[in-house]
Amino acid sequence: MAQRIRVTVWNENRHEKTNEKVREVYPEGIHAAIGQGLGTDAFEVRYATLDDDEEHGLSEQVLSETDVLFWWGHMAHGDVKDEIVERVHGRVLRGMGLIVLHSGHFSKIFKRLMGTSCDLKWREADEKERIWVVAPNHPIAEGIGEYIDIEAEEMYGEHFDIPAPDELIMVSWFEGGEVFRSGCTFHRGQGKIFYFRPGHETYPTYYNEQVRRVLGNAAKWAAPSTREYPKYGNHKPLEAIKPKS
Amino acid sequence: MAQRIRVTVWNENRHEKTNEKVREVYPEGIHAAIGQGLGTDAFEVRYATLDDDEEHGLSEQVLSETDVLFWWGHMAHGDVKDEIVERVHGRVLRGMGLIVLHSGHFSKIFKRLMGTSCDLKWREADEKERIWVVAPNHPIAEGIGEYIDIEAEEMYGEHFDIPAPDELIMVSWFEGGEVFRSGCTFHRGQGKIFYFRPGHETYPTYYNEQVRRVLGNAAKWAAPSTREYPKYGNHKPLEAIKPKS
Amino acid sequence: MAQRIRVTVWNENRHEKTNEKVREVYPEGIHAAIGQGLGTDAFEVRYATLDDDEEHGLSEQVLSETDVLFWWGHMAHGDVKDEIVERVHGRVLRGMGLIVLHSGHFSKIFKRLMGTSCDLKWREADEKERIWVVAPNHPIAEGIGEYIDIEAEEMYGEHFDIPAPDELIMVSWFEGGEVFRSGCTFHRGQGKIFYFRPGHETYPTYYNEQVRRVLGNAAKWAAPSTREYPKYGNHKPLEAIKPKS
Amino acid sequence: MAQRIRVTVWNENRHEKTNEKVREVYPEGIHAAIGQGLGTDAFEVRYATLDDDEEHGLSEQVLSETDVLFWWGHMAHGDVKDEIVERVHGRVLRGMGLIVLHSGHFSKIFKRLMGTSCDLKWREADEKERIWVVAPNHPIAEGIGEYIDIEAEEMYGEHFDIPAPDELIMVSWFEGGEVFRSGCTFHRGQGKIFYFRPGHETYPTYYNEQVRRVLGNAAKWAAPSTREYPKYGNHKPLEAIKPKS
Numbered sequence: 001m002a003q004r005i006r007v008t009v010w011n012e013n014r015h016e017k018t019n020e021k022v023r024e025v026y027p028e029g030i031h032a033a034i035g036q037g038l039g040t041d042a043f044e045v046r047y048a049t050l051d052d053d054e055e056h057g058l059s060e061q062v063l064s065e066t067d068v069l070f071w072w073g074h075m076a077h078g079d080v081k082d083e084i085v086e087r088v089h090g091r092v093l094r095g096m097g098l099i100v101l102h103s104g105h106f107s108k109i110f111k112r113l114m115g116t117s118c119d120l121k122w123r124e125a126d127e128k129e130r131i132w133v134v135a136p137n138h139p140i141a142e143g144i145g146e147y148i149d150i151e152a153e154e155m156y157g158e159h160f161d162i163p164a165p166d167e168l169i170m171v172s173w174f175e176g177g178e179v180f181r182s183g184c185t186f187h188r189g190q191g192k193i194f195y196f197r198p199g200h201e202t203y204p205t206y207y208n209e210q211v212r213r214v215l216g217n218a219a220k221w222a223a224p225s226t227r228e229y230p231k232y233g234n235h236k237p238l239e240a241i242k243p244k245s
Numbered sequence: 246m247a248q249r250i251r252v253t254v255w256n257e258n259r260h261e262k263t264n265e266k267v268r269e270v271y272p273e274g275i276h277a278a279i280g281q282g283l284g285t286d287a288f289e290v291r292y293a294t295l296d297d298d299e300e301h302g303l304s305e306q307v308l309s310e311t312d313v314l315f316w317w318g319h320m321a322h323g324d325v326k327d328e329i330v331e332r333v334h335g336r337v338l339r340g341m342g343l344i345v346l347h348s349g350h351f352s353k354i355f356k357r358l359m360g361t362s363c364d365l366k367w368r369e370a371d372e373k374e375r376i377w378v379v380a381p382n383h384p385i386a387e388g389i390g391e392y393i394d395i396e397a398e399e400m401y402g403e404h405f406d407i408p409a410p411d412e413l414i415m416v417s418w419f420e421g422g423e424v425f426r427s428g429c430t431f432h433r434g435q436g437k438i439f440y441f442r443p444g445h446e447t448y449p450t451y452y453n454e455q456v457r458r459v460l461g462n463a464a465k466w467a468a469p470s471t472r473e474y475p476k477y478g479n480h481k482p483l484e485a486i487k488p489k490s
Numbered sequence: 491m492a493q494r495i496r497v498t499v500w501n502e503n504r505h506e507k508t509n510e511k512v513r514e515v516y517p518e519g520i521h522a523a524i525g526q527g528l529g530t531d532a533f534e535v536r537y538a539t540l541d542d543d544e545e546h547g548l549s550e551q552v553l554s555e556t557d558v559l560f561w562w563g564h565m566a567h568g569d570v571k572d573e574i575v576e577r578v579h580g581r582v583l584r585g586m587g588l589i590v591l592h593s594g595h596f597s598k599i600f601k602r603l604m605g606t607s608c609d610l611k612w613r614e615a616d617e618k619e620r621i622w623v624v625a626p627n628h629p630i631a632e633g634i635g636e637y638i639d640i641e642a643e644e645m646y647g648e649h650f651d652i653p654a655p656d657e658l659i660m661v662s663w664f665e666g667g668e669v670f671r672s673g674c675t676f677h678r679g680q681g682k683i684f685y686f687r688p689g690h691e692t693y694p695t696y697y698n699e700q701v702r703r704v705l706g707n708a709a710k711w712a713a714p715s716t717r718e719y720p721k722y723g724n725h726k727p728l729e730a731i732k733p734k735s
Numbered sequence: 736m737a738q739r740i741r742v743t744v745w746n747e748n749r750h751e752k753t754n755e756k757v758r759e760v761y762p763e764g765i766h767a768a769i770g771q772g773l774g775t776d777a778f779e780v781r782y783a784t785l786d787d788d789e790e791h792g793l794s795e796q797v798l799s800e801t802d803v804l805f806w807w808g809h810m811a812h813g814d815v816k817d818e819i820v821e822r823v824h825g826r827v828l829r830g831m832g833l834i835v836l837h838s839g840h841f842s843k844i845f846k847r848l849m850g851t852s853c854d855l856k857w858r859e860a861d862e863k864e865r866i867w868v869v870a871p872n873h874p875i876a877e878g879i880g881e882y883i884d885i886e887a888e889e890m891y892g893e894h895f896d897i898p899a900p901d902e903l904i905m906v907s908w909f910e911g912g913e914v915f916r917s918g919c920t921f922h923r924g925q926g927k928i929f930y931f932r933p934g935h936e937t938y939p940t941y942y943n944e945q946v947r948r949v950l951g952n953a954a955k956w957a958a959p960s961t962r963e964y965p966k967y968g969n970h971k972p973l974e975a976i977k978p979k980s
Contacts, residue, residue: 093361093362093406095872112360113360114360115357115358115359115360115433116338116433116434117338117434117477119477119478120477121476121477121478121479121480122478122479122480123479123480123481123482125482125486126486126488126489127482127486128486128487130667130973132647132648132649132668132669133648133649134648134649134650134669134671135654135922136649136925136961136963136965137830137922137924137925137926137927137959137960137961138960139960141960141961142960142961143961143963145963146648146649146965146966151489152489155480155482157480157622158622158623158624158636158661159475159477159622159623159624159626159636160624161338161434161475161477163408163411163431163432163433164411164432164625164657164658166408166409166902167654167901168654168658171648171661171669171671172669173663173664173667173668173669174663175482175484175486175487175974176482176483176484176486177482177483177484177620177663178480178483178622178663179622179624179661179662179663179669181624181661186408187408187409187870187872188360188361188408189361189362189406189872190871190872191872192872224872225872225873225874225877226871226872226876226877226878228871228878228880230404230406230871230881231366231881232362232364232365232366232404232406233364233366233367234366234367234368235366235367235368235400235402235423236368237368237370237372237400237420237421237422238421238422238423238865239420239421239422239863239910241370241371241372241373241420241421242373242420243371244371244396244397340627373729375728375912377892377893377894377913377914378893378894379893379894379895379914379916380677380899381680381716381718381720381894382585382677382679382680382681382682382714382715382716383715384715386715386716387715387716388716388718390718391720391721391893391894402867403867403868403869403881403906404867404868404869404871404881405869409870409902409903411657412656412899413899413903416893416906416914416916417914418908418909418912418913418914419908420729422865422908423867423908424867424869424906424907424908424914426869426906432625432627434627435626435627436627437627469627470627470628470629470632471626471627471631471632471633473626473633473635475626475636476636483620484665583851583852583896602850603850604850605847605848605849605850605923606828606923606924607828607924607967609967609968610967611966611967611968611969611970612968612969612970613969613970613971613972615972615976616976616978616979617972617976618977641979642979645970645972647970649965649967651828651924651965651967653898653901653921653922653923654901654922656898656899665972665974665976665977666972666973666974666976667972667973667974668970668973676898677898677899678850678851678898679851679852679896720894720896721856722852722854722855722856722894722896723854723856723857724856724857724858725856725857725858725890725892725913726858727858727860727862727890727910727911727912728911728912728913729910729911729912731860731861731862731863731910731911732863732910733861734861734886734887
């Protein structure tokens with residue numbers, strides 16, 4: 001039997017504590033809905049949240065046992081310690097997969113990996129989103145069909161200030177007239193990163209079966225394919241070098 | 246007449262002060278050799294160095310009058326103030342071109358923009374480098390011919406820990422047996438970035454006519470094509486949104 | 491003074507002969523509207539149409555004097571001779587720019603260069619199109635603003651069966667609920683190719699000032715940056731090769 | 736148990752019939768060495784060669800039962816019937832993986848899919864090749880280490896006239912002074928394509944364990960992730976369209 005992929009779902013988990021509406025939609029927290037959606041056949045899921053402990057639940061040990069990290073954050077990006085961001089960053093460069101969700105576009109770790117502002121247009125107006133697959137042969141799109149219809153979501157619109165994605169998998173259409181690059185892959189160091197747009201805290205998006213399928217596909221895609229790390233630094237010649245006059 | 250492109254050549258300028266050999270090769274500093282190579286037909290060149298003043302010669306005003314910034318640094322990356330790095334970063338995102346040279350791969354600004362370690366293999370062994378053009382129709386390769394032969398240079402070898410470049414223009418062959426992605430373009434925000442490998446401080450690389458042609462081509466390519474900046478943040482709908490039940 | 495770019499606008503020019511409505515919108519033909527939109531400051535424009543002569547107006551001489559070729563075709567792709575397609579293909583590989591418009595997605599030359607079916611979804615329903623710029627720092631997007639609103643156009647929807655574009659410049663939003671990668675660049679051989687979606691024959695799209703600006707920007711971007719052609723075939727060693735045992 | 740991937744190894748198999756030296760290296764044909772290298776744990780391998788029958792062993796049925804097709808050809812590209820090339824092309828667009836090897840760069844099917852001349856520099860001089868991994872986190876590079884040393888091979892040198900690969904996995908260093916983009920992925924339609932450089936008929940390259948590992952990794956990567964095919968053609972609106980005045 002193939003080994004299960006070790007996933008850690010990290011959630012800021014603050015809206016859930018202060019906002020009745022969010023608690024109604026996600027009574028156990030957004031992280032639980034994400035983790036339950038992954039299921040246990042292919043994944044071994046654990047959770048971590050901002051207020052777990054001094055390390056936001058992301059100790060060296062937790063990260064060393066994580067193949068793929070999910071990241072949901074929104075109102076408290078600034079409360080994530082720089083030291084923990086650097087730790088996660090280092091792990092991504094050494095091969096850990098990272099799935100950044102929705103408002104995570106403004107998280108320290110995503111901005112750190114992208115090198116850009118990661119800014120965008122947004123609007124909360126209870127509007128329809130239709131996420132079109134533009135790379136239907138990509139493993140992240142497997143089994144999704146041509147598009148995902150979401151009855152109501154927050155809008156994110158272009159320009160989205162990211163580097164051109166290595167692969168553009170999905171593009172959103174919004175009722176109010178905008179488009180957005182909603183499913184994007186990036187490679188940084190040995191790590192694979194997937195940004196996936198939907199998932200505002202007041203909508204039941206993470207119960208949507210197609211959204212859950214995308215998250216599972218993405219975790220499989222982002223799992224490390226190797227545990228080797230390139231050698232850097234001073235390097236002896238592999239061929240004879242002629243003395244120059 | 247077309248307006249000239251305003252270039253600022255920034256150089257760490259420390260090797261030149263302490264190393265006799267470097268001073269022999271670049272008596273006026275590496276920056277002067279780069280700037281003189283650009284010529285004055287298409288460019289208006291100014292210089293800035295690490296020890297110029299409190300701001301390393303990169304005041305808000307200097308940067309606001311700069312279309313393209315060249316960056317050469319090596320032994321004193323850590324002495325560049327974070328505040329100045331953020332200033333340069335902000336300018337790149339708003340459209341300033343950036344040409345990062347040789348050991349600048351480890352500069353704070355390049356790592357900030359790439360989001361990776363930017364690490365690589367290296368060796369000083371007086372060896373031959375041959376830089377092959379793999380994207381001959383790119384404006385940066387205009388007039389270069391099939392390759393640039395450099396009699397002796399420092400070696401940089403793969404793996405080079407950068408994001409996959411938006412365009413790969415050149416690949417180096419080294420006498421000692423390595424290869425390297427030597428000419429790479431990246432887009433970050435509104436800014437265009439070109440990384441160009443050669444230029445170790447003890448070799449007269451920046452007097453090479455083909456190298457100088459690459460630098461001039463790159464500065465033209467990286468010059469901002471627009472001064473508009475996208476609008477981010479809350480955004481009113483452009484189409485009517487139906488009330489959801 | 492910079493030399494003007496030599497543009498040839500090729501148009502099938504069949505709808506104009508048979509369809510009263512098209513003739514009303516484009517009394518001198520679609521090609522004339524495109525060429526007049528380019529203006530004469532930067533461009534030297536000539537025209538060629540399917541029924542001009544045995545070679546569809548694209549003789550060896552015309553092509554050898556063309557820096558950038560525009561291509562509009564729709565109802566008669568099959569009438570374009572394979573021999574002429576191969577001629578145009580050869581010229582693109584040697585550096586001629588090519589701007590493929592709207593229904594030209596199904597032209598022989600575009601399919602030949604892409605290697606895919608170039609198929610898509612479509613609908614004629616008098617609907618609004620909004621073309622969003624997703625790469626605002628690209629020279630093709632210069633001066634366009636954030637989006638182009640087109641009151642009514644034919645719809646093209648994803649999946650668009652093309653190779654992933656080298657650069658994705660624009661994405662369309664359609665009133666009926668679809669999205670489309672509307673502005674795409676490709677490099678083939680020494681040639682630069684731009685596909686631009688809008689321009690159905692019954693709508694006055696090629697009189698739109700922003701559309702015209704895109705066409706002019708694209709022609710400047712696609713103009714050859716070099717007239718050199720790489721050397722292929724048997725190649726003598728540049729370094730000594732040790733005899734193997 | 737996961738289902739095995741159905742591989743068909745296609746070989747021109749002409750050198751083997753006429754050249755004693757090739758027969759010595761590959762007594763059962765190049766195809767057998769490739770297929771045996773894949774093993775039977777993950778793959779179900781069958782073979783097809785140019786002279787098998789009227790269809791070069793590639794009947795509709797064989798292709799419909801093939802997940803991934805390997806292609807080795809050299810001296811008889813012209814003998815492959817256009818009808819069979821179109822059949823293979825159609826299957827790739829519908830999802831079949833394709834691994835093109837060495838001199839297959841000039842095969843009709845590869846040129847058909849690339850849209851370029853696929854030309855390059857070459858030399859037979861018994862020289863060393865070192866294939867460097869430049870994308871170490873890609874599944875095709877899994878378990879390969881930093882580079883593959885090949886004692887003697889034919890040289891292929893840049894410029895290689897292909898579209899910029901979707902992912903550049905490997906770059907070769909040659910003893911005689913050239914470099915080459917040796918491991919390249921492309922997506923065309925629903926199909927995944929991998930071009931891998933080494934494998935001249937007079938060298939025992941396909942017995943090299945690292946080369947075999949690359950071929951197995953590539954076949955796993957190229958296997959279809961979906962059997963769905965996008966819908967093209969006329970498309971009803973998904974949202975109401977307002978009548979225009």
